[in-house]
Amino acid sequence: QQQVKQSPQSLIVQKGGIPIINCAYENTAFDYFPWYQQFPGKGPALLIAIRPDVSEKKEGRFTISFNKSAKQFSLHIMDSQPGDSATYFCAASINNAGNMLTFGGGTRLMVKP
Amino acid sequence: DTAVSQTPKYLVTQMGNDKSIKCEQNLGHDTMYWYKQDSKKFLKIMFSYNNKELIINETVPNRFSPKSPDKAHLNLHINSLELGDSAVYFCASGTFSPLHFGNGTRLTVT
Numbered sequence: 001q002q003q004v005k006q007s008p009q010s011l012i013v014q015k016g017g018i019p020i021i022n023c024a025y026e027n028t029a030f031d032y033f034p035w036y037q038q039f040p041g042k043g044p045a046l047l048i049a050i051r052p053d054v055s056e057k058k059e060g061r062f063t064i065s066f067n068k069s070a071k072q073f074s075l076h077i078m079d080s081q082p083g084d085s086a087t088y089f090c091a092a093s094i095n096n097a098g099n100m101l102t103f104g105g106g107t108r109l110m111v112k113p
Numbered sequence: 114d115t116a117v118s119q120t121p122k123y124l125v126t127q128m129g130n131d132k133s134i135k136c137e138q139n140l141g142h143d144t145m146y147w148y149k150q151d152s153k154k155f156l157k158i159m160f161s162y163n164n165k166e167l168i169i170n171e172t173v174p175n176r177f178s179p180k181s182p183d184k185a186h187l188n189l190h191i192n193s194l195e196l197g198d199s200a201v202y203f204c205a206s207g208t209f210s211p212l213h214f215g216n217g218t219r220l221t222v223t
Contacts, residue, residue, distance in 0.1 A: 009153075032210060034210050034211065038154075041216065041217070042216050042217075043117070043203050043205070043214025043215050043216050043217055044156070044203075044212075044214050045211075045213075045214065046210065046211030046212075049210060049211075087154050089156060093210060096209045096210050097208070097209060098144055098146070098161075098205075098207045098208055098209055098210065098212050099144065099161050099163075099168055099169060099208075101158075101210070101212065103155075103156045105153075105154075105155050106153075106154040106155060106156070108154065
């Protein structure tokens with residue numbers, strides 16, 4: 001049973017576009033929602049994270065929007081660049097515990113020049 | 114200085130063989146993990162160790178046996194390899210977020 005559902009599976013945008021990746025969760029006990037970025041041949045690395053007490057968090061060109069009532073959150077990449085081409089994973093955890101981290105299925109993003 | 118290092122990076126072997134993947138972290142974390150990433154990029158946790166004690170053992174065949182000689186090392190031994198074991202295996206560490214991942218070991222079973 002997949003507790004965190006991520007869409008789309010793949011996404012192609014032009015440089016400067018704003019790709020949006022969506023995630024939905026079921027377990028209301030989740031209270032920490034990180035996004036990981038994975039480049040080819042590398043392991044995933046933390047990109048940005050949010051807690052449900054805020055509806056939005058922005059770090060540089062990356063923004064998380066969070067809708068607690070809908071149990072959904074999304075990643076927006078402003079002014080996307082070819083260097084943003086990677087696989088993105090949303091995740092959810094309880095008490096920020098690594099043991100309780102559940103990943104979404106991943107989105108392969110390609111940003112065309 | 115690599116925080117989480119795993120070796121080898123590539124591993125090609127035949128069905129039925131036994132192989133090991135080594136992982137070391139220099140971050141001082143108490144918890145280490147093994148994840149499997151399939152061809153569709155889906156990340157699935159296999160094992161979690163905290164201070165050398167097994168915490169999580171997902172529904173992984175018992176051909177897979179993790180071993181933690183100390184809290185900085187978590188190795189993965191796989192017996193009687195099968196075609197379906199072909200994947201990228203990631204070691205990670207971190208009791209709390211963020212988890213720090215190694216760069217993966219691509220295992221190909223022929």
